Amino acid sequence: MTMIKILTDSTVQLSKEEQEQYQITVVPLSVMLENTIFYDGETINKTEFLQKMSESESLPKTSQPAIGRFVETFNEIGFDGSPIYSDLSS
Structure with missing residues (x-):
């Protein structure tokens, strides 16, 4: 079973604990x-x-993070076909 993955950048200001608890992948600025x-x-x-x-x-x-870094991260976390939610419009 696939699960929805969440991807954001570090402007979200989540702690490491929150990132781990909610399984959120953060790409750094x-x-x-x-x-x-x-x-x-x-x-x-x-x-x-x-x-x-x-x-x-x-x-x-x-x-902002380089687009290549986002592409690499999308590929890493989506390797199993899981959908990825990412709101990087801001």
Whole structure:
């Protein structure tokens, strides 16, 4: 039996516990601070982000996840033919 999978980006701000509990796949936004690119929830967490931002001389730059990352993730979670719900229109 297939189940509906949920895919979103990290602007949803779900905790790891919520992601696991509801089986939600999250693709991270990228954040550039002081010429270093971080991936939200993967290579930087909220606490680290706030600390680095307060120490930075310039404002951070963010970007939506690359379309290729979404394609890869769709393929990974949909390999079994399960339907995928994703509202990425915002």
